[in-house]
Amino acid sequence: MSETQPDPQQTDEPVTPVLTAKQAKRANATVIGMLIATGLTLALCLVPVLLNPAPKMQARNVDVAAAANQAAGDAGYQPLALELPDGWSANYARWNAGTNDGVPNWEVGYVTPDTEFISLTQTNAANPTWIFEHSGNSTVSGERPAGGVSWELRDSSNKDSTLVAEIDGQTVILTGSADLAEFDVLAEHVVRELRSN
Structure with missing residues (x-):
């Protein structure tokens, strides 16, 4: 039985991926788009709430x-x-x-x-x-x-x-x-x- 020799090119250190400028731009565009969509959704939900004033007390004329x-x-x-x-x-x-x-x-x-x-x-x-x-x-x-x-x-x-x-x-x-x-x-x-x- 022969022993396998360790590959000198393999190391135990984790590999850190390096993003290119284009990849980083695409990744950030997704996050920015999500934030913009969330902001627009909140704005659309707030418009009806802000346009409707709080109801005033209604008179019922109880005897x-x-x-x-x-x-x-x-x-x-x-x-x-x-x-x-x-x-x-x-x-x-x-x-x-x-x-x-x-x-x-x-x-x-x-x-x-x-x-x-x-x-x-x-x-x-x-x-x-x-x-x-x-x-x-x-x-x-x-x-x-x-x-x-x-x-x-x-x-x-x-x-x-x-x-x-x-x-x-x-x-x-x-x-x-x-x-x-x-x-x-x-x-x-x-x-x-x-x-x-």
Whole structure:
């Protein structure tokens, strides 16, 4: 048996391919083309998104008074059914039995004349934890007088504002994206209605 002699031209070092200038240009053209195609696709997808503005709150004109009268028996108090100025409308009104958080409450969603939103929540069984959670985990930033009552003003991380007040044994929370002047209008009507009952 004869031994094979190693080929002096073979080495253990890996061979590194060398691209010619034309090959390198073709390889880069594929990557550049892919990037251009991806950019154009993204641009085409963004055009419809940018051309469609975010939807504004839609008015539904819910009969709040009828819903409040229906909820009054369960609530043990008269839920608020406010007579607001022209331009205001309600898009929902509901009684929450408190099965999830232990605090039964009345809720109404209002669309303001500027088509912003403010939710009204009313209860006679509030506690500090529930208020904190129901006001979007917002922090107290001051006080705001409205309707002859000093409301606690809270600000949240999502830029919504919240007003909280206890009026004649009822806790009322107003939360939404509207301007504070519109909050004042709603707060004044809340105080007037609660004090007239």
